[in-house]
Amino acid sequence: MELVCPAGSLPAFKAALNAGANAIYVGFKDDTNARHFTGLNFNDRQAQKALALARDSGVKLYVAINTYPQPTGWSRWQAAVDRAVELGADALIIADMGLMTYVKEKYPQQNIHLSVQGSSTNAASLKFYKEEFDIKRAVLPRVLATKQVEQLCEKSPVDLEVFGFGSLCIMVEGRCVLSSYITGESPNTCGVCSPAKHVRWEESANSRRSRLNNVLIDEYQHKENASYPTLCKGRFKVDENTYHALEQPTSLSTLEIIPQLARMGIKAIKIEGRQRSPAYVEQVVRVWREALDAFKQNGERFSVSPQWLEQLDKVSEGQQTSLGPYSRPWQ
Ligand code: SF4
Numbered sequence: 230m231e232l233v234c235p236a237g238s239l240p241a242f243k244a245a246l247n248a249g250a251n252a253i254y255v256g257f258k259d260d261t262n263a264r265h266f267t268g269l270n271f272n273d274r275q276a277q278k279a280l281a282l283a284r285d286s287g288v289k290l291y292v293a294i295n296t297y298p299q300p301t302g303w304s305r306w307q308a309a310v311d312r313a314v315e316l317g318a319d320a321l322i323i324a325d326m327g328l329m330t331y332v333k334e335k336y337p338q339q340n341i342h343l344s345v346q347g348s349s350t351n352a353a354s355l356k357f358y359k360e361e362f363d364i365k366r367a368v369l370p371r372v373l374a375t376k377q378v379e380q381l382c383e384k385s386p387v388d389l390e391v392f393g394f395g396s397l398c399i400m401v402e403g404r405c406v407l408s409s410y411i412t413g414e415s416p417n418t419c420g421v422c423s424p425a426k427h428v429r430w431e432e433s434a435n436s437r438r439s440r441l442n443n444v445l446i447d448e449y450q451h452k453e454n455a456s457y458p459t460l461c462k463g464r465f466k467v468d469e470n471t472y473h474a475l476e477q478p479t480s481l482s483t484l485e486i487i488p489q490l491a492r493m494g495i496k497a498i499k500i501e502g503r504q505r506s507p508a509y510v511e512q513v514v515r516v517w518r519e520a521l522d523a524f525k526q527n528g529e530r531f532s533v534s535p536q537w538l539e540q541l542d543k544v545s546e547g548q549q550t551s552l553g554p555y556s557r558p559w560q
Contacts, residue, residue: 249518265420295344395501
């Protein structure tokens, strides 16, 4: 299975490369991708440098243009496609059908991968994207159980990629408007959940509070690790109890089901985190490289090393990992 890794900067790109990525995905410095944070992403010169590094190492470069074009910005999304094709990207990761139409009409030879933001969760939908836009691969949302992924693998007319490690969203990707509810901006339209300009930290003698557009998201005692405030992972007062009412911070990790995913026919594993540091990328990619190599060598005798878990726990949200919706023992 191809190991597809994130890079939000050239140092992160090099880290992914050195740690053993098979493919690396990047975005441009604007709202055409779903990690539009200040200081992140690539200008043309950096993208060319990244491509040269990738070519030298036999690694693929994908460009994410996976937000939904807004009425006032269509030319920006077209320009992002033009730049990525001119760069020589191995594939464009796209969610919007209008943008796919633009690619197919202007660049019929260009590979397209359906972004997770496209929220394709059934075989009929995958067939539609294949027939209409000749997509080569689809990235499945992180809301499917392993049984559902297996059923899709049996019927899918295109290669399938699933998430292996990273933040867990509780919503179906491409359909979350929680951030927009408070800030007017969401990942799907503006490329960012919880825009930094709306984030405020307040220090007091006993605690640290995080706010998003003035709404209190969480309050931490001084010894507690504080997380970047997203609405879904805040602690809220419900009746008389204050807790993570929507979702507890946890990272997805599917190391233990690598053999199962391979048996199903999954072609690629994606690591989430273009917003993460080079050190994070290096750590996670290195563990996953070791795990996939160990699986290749040992096949069904593959087992998860305690050291891998220990290393991943250190960089996980809430210092804990989960199989997320992949595991539904009650079904
Ligand atoms: S609010 Fe939460 S579920 Fe929605 S996009 Fe942001 S992190 Fe994901």
